[in-house]
Amino acid sequence: MSALSIDGKCDAAFAGVREVFARHFADGLELGARVAVILDGAVVVDLWGGYADPGRTVPWNDSTLVNVWSTTKGVAALAAHLLADRGLLDLDAPVARYWPEFAAAGKAELPVRYLLSHRAGLAGLREPVALEELYDWGLMTSRLAAAEPLWEPGTASGYHAMTYGHLIGEVIRRISGKTVGEFIRAELTGPLGADFHLGLDQRDDGRVATLVQAPPPPGPAPTLSPITLAALANPGTGADAANSPAWRRAELPAVNGHATALALAQLYGAYAGRSAVLSPQQTDIARQGQGRCLDLVLGVLLGRESEFGLGVIPSGEEGGYGPNPRAFGFDGYGGSFGMCDPEAELSMGYTMNVMGHHILNDPRKTDLIEAVYAAL
Numbered sequence: 499m500s501a502l503s504i505d506g507k508c509d510a511a512f513a514g515v516r517e518v519f520a521r522h523f524a525d526g527l528e529l530g531a532r533v534a535v536i537l538d539g540a541v542v543v544d545l546w547g548g549y550a551d552p553g554r555t556v557p558w559n560d561s562t563l564v565n566v567w568s569t570t571k572g573v574a575a576l577a578a579h580l581l582a583d584r585g586l587l588d589l590d591a592p593v594a595r596y597w598p599e600f601a602a603a604g605k606a607e608l609p610v611r612y613l614l615s616h617r618a619g620l621a622g623l624r625e626p627v628a629l630e631e632l633y634d635w636g637l638m639t640s641r642l643a644a645a646e647p648l649w650e651p652g653t654a655s656g657y658h659a660m661t662y663g664h665l666i667g668e669v670i671r672r673i674s675g676k677t678v679g680e681f682i683r684a685e686l687t688g689p690l691g692a693d694f695h696l697g698l699d700q701r702d703d704g705r706v707a708t709l710v711q712a713p714p715p716p717g718p719a720p721t722l723s724p725i726t727l728a729a730l731a732n733p734g735t736g737a738d739a740a741n742s743p744a745w746r747r748a749e750l751p752a753v754n755g756h757a758t759a760l761a762l763a764q765l766y767g768a769y770a771g772r773s774a775v776l777s778p779q780q781t782d783i784a785r786q787g788q789g790r791c792l793d794l795v796l797g798v799l800l801g802r803e804s805e806f807g808l809g810v811i812p813s814g815e816e817g818g819y820g821p822n823p824r825a826f827g828f829d830g831y832g833g834s835f836g837m838c839d840p841e842a843e844l845s846m847g848y849t850m851n852v853m854g855h856h857i858l859n860d861p862r863k864t865d866l867i868e869a870v871y872a873a874l
Contacts, residue, residue: 506545515869530558531850532759550707563756564707565740567830570755575809583780596672603646614808615788619647621656622728629733633748656794663752679749692761698746707851711737729795762836762847769838785826833860
């Protein structure tokens, strides 16, 4: 197979998606990648191509997994909304109802919805965090429980890049008695047959694509605030960290899901109600915007205001997930994404191993989503 060979299936109506996907390879934007689209419960696009390794010796195939970074967050949120839909989690209740130690440092009344919407003021820790400490669930959750917020909770969002997973994950663990990875396997990926893993088994290492970090964009780096540095650089991560066995074994519900693009389409599609995982009412709760603002972490990088829902990003004014402003999804560091448009009965996933440097809306994502909607 050459680097430009595209395998898989694509309904004739979505030939434009195949053309865009192939062009990205031809233009040198991809090493290996996959894109999947589910419409009205049927897989209408499932394409892959290229290579899983920088040496171009291992072809990307239909079982290739890759770390999808923050696209994981929408799956962790799905687990939380599943508990809420069952009446086991009240999103307006204090976190401390489920996690009593969290009441420390003035957080006794901080509601669960602030965790999901990045408004808890806990985007990072003040003390230095080593990468190995990030993998220690008990250590990280105890530090977060004791921490004083970096800003007044609820007044603004500040992207909880790493801490999001430990925060909402500990609530899930306290309620369910299972780690987030165990809960997702039992309640989501198992029933859906989705090839998504949080805490990757060593037996699956041979299926994992190697991430390749793109060079930084030209020009001076932006000046980052202390809050942004706490959120994004404490600890610092990147392709080298994510390619390590220690990263793969850990459960980091914010950043280290390993998945196929089809699995992302299946899981984000669960928000559309096809699988009876969530009620339509709970999906509407998940995608409700929690207030536009200049995000205290991402604002300087995006150069504009933005808005989070409850664990997902509404398409909103930016249209990041197509023309329906009520569509939503989540982007991963480097370019991966999962999205859902319940009104169109549409979900989509995209995975790749060459990491771009856009925070949101990688051009490959935008091209693919535009091609999908052009076919509807």
